[in-house]
């Protein structure tokens with residue numbers, strides 16, 4: 001259980017020296033109690049106090065890493081229940097399951113090739129989960145060798161047979177895979193394996209109670225690089241368990257559950273698989289293991305992850321600049337909007353529905369909408385003219401005509417003077433673009 | 443060691459709203475639908491009641507939906523020219539809990555259909571199916587204000603869910619609901635304060651309407667700002683459970699309408715090889731958008747693709763299973 005701010009305060013030097021960045025020791029104590037500061041920030045804290053406070057000063061959910069070097073994936077370290085309170089820190093690791101009975105080379109080739117690009121972001125599958133479906137240690141080891149050779153992706157090794165785990169882990173240990181899983185029967189051996197290879201370990205319970213018991217036993221063995229699996233596989237039960245683990249860790253500072261979580265889908269149909277994965281990704285799983293490796297299923301999942309893990313406090317921005325839609329060329333129309341992502345995507349969606357290749361010029365308004373940016377003098381004749389210049393638009397299109405949002409029709413004259421371009425006043429709402437384009441450009 | 447399960451105690455619950463009316467209640471529906479009533483966050487049965495499952499409405503238009511991608515049109519076969527047959531197919535074959543009838547043809551730039559034209563379509567659809575109806579205009583304020591009164595009157599007592607009342611334009615819809623015993627969709631632009639304000643304005647016209655309002659918080663499609671809707675909905679629901687009466691209404695989302703204009707639903711795979719098969723991707727875009735909104739507390743999903751509807755209904759079935767400890 002966590003300590004209260006006052007309990008922490010009692011242990012601090014009480015000199016209010018401000019070294020920690022807080023105005024008083026009390027303020028710092030409160031921040032510690034809420035998991036928003038780290039005790040290291042106070043240079044004068046005594047060793048005894050450190051000992052006493054270590055539980056209160058650690059983040060509510062421990063960060064655990066899988067992989068090494070550039071490919072390391074950090075997970076956990078979350079402090080919130082709702083994203084509107086504060087950003088969720090580490091996007092869920094999307095993990096595709098493969099079996100040691102599959103044609104592994106072929107499957108790994110497909111998974112290696114999965115690279116998605118959408119709105120300027122690139123996504124790839126974060127990890128593969130290699131399942132010892134054969135139940136045979138030799139096969140599992142051979143599969144681990146194939147994985148080692150054929151993919152650089154991070155790996156979850158899935159076998160509850162400690163013997164099989166040992167031989168596969170020998171092959172892949174320097175990639176720092178996630179070991180799945182320690183259960184009530186094998187936990188001593190699995191913990192020893194994970195500990196000796198310094199790999200993170202999943203603790204698998206049959207329910208929350210047995211999970212808690214097992215975590216405490218493993219921590220007592222001296223290992224804390226843990227990931228939790230409550231063992232449930234029905235959608236509703238998993239949602240409840242993941243919610244409980246997150247709440248108990250964050251709200252109650254229940255140390256036993258202060259680790260990240262892993263969730264496995266249970267569906268054979270890829271569309272259903274995707275829906276279930278979506279639920280677990282929405283509600284707190286740090287790792288989701290699913291079966292489909294099809295682009296058309298994974299793209300929506302990656303998009304939802306990108307949305308969910310954005311910073312809710314920041315106005316969402318897109319890259320300012322020139323965005324071609326379709327095969328835009330020197331005769332294509334040019335639409336001008338801001339770099340507020342909602343405005344941009346609306347315009348982008350509508351412009352692409354016109355099926356007329358076009359350019360969208362997104363002016364840097366620091367992520368504010370057309371009217372706000374206009375009011376703040378960020379969306380002006382000058383800033384639009386500057387964007388026309390800096391993007392080299394003059395050399396890209398011949399017609400020198402730009403469409404501005406109907407909401408800022410007043411800018412027409414000034415922008416024509418400033419840029420030397422013809423300015424067309426477009427519709428007030430993005431939804432009017434299709435009709436507008438049909439009349440003007442079709 | 444037994445884990446101490448953490449159960450939140452909320453002060454209040456979401457209002458329960460009934461849609462449709464049977465013969466005894468003054469309408470002609472064979473069934474009515476209840477939405478809302480939950481006293482916890484989405485699907486946390488372990489700490490509160492979720493008395494009514496979220497429902498799925500399927501969209502039917504009064505005109506042929508030319509602009510829909512081909513794979514979406516193909517999913518319906520040959521009924522898209524006949525709203526009554528279309529609605530019937532949605533209910534009988536695709537399991538729609540209710541029908542959302544959209545009078546696209548009333549748009550002056552489409553067919554400029556008159557109130558009488560719309561009423562004729564409405565009557566056919568009411569006859570063809572027994573489920574409750576949602577009614578949307580064409581989206582052009584002036585025209586919608588002109589047709590909503592006559593439509594409401596023609597279906598008096600049916601308890602339609604009438605769309606949409608907005609802050610600057612709520613009176614015609616609210617009056618039609620008040621006078622002819624219907625319910626109201628109150629739409630606010632991803633803004634919790636406007637959502638509250640609008641509910642206050644409507645209730646000032648008629649207090650009993652408070653139990654007949656459904657909030658449309660304005661939803662965005664996956665990849666197009668859905669996270670804003672998600673967080674507004676989570677905050678609204680949290681407010682509702684903590685006793686804010688003017689936020690305590692069930693919520694509705696126009697999922698199909700938002701999703702099927704986005705390029706992820708129609709760009710063919712040869713133009714975006716990294717995006718995978720268009721038919722499968724497009725319906726996944728709709729089902730995943732709906733999935734995310736359910737997790738934020740959506741009560742009524744208005745959708746288009748039969749397979750996306752099937753997937754989300756299955757997801758709802760699973761999520762409605764008790765998860766008490």
Ligand code: SF4
Nearest residue numbers: 016017018020025042
């Ligand atoms: S650095 Fe330590 S002693 Fe100084 S104000 Fe902060 S908590 Fe107090």
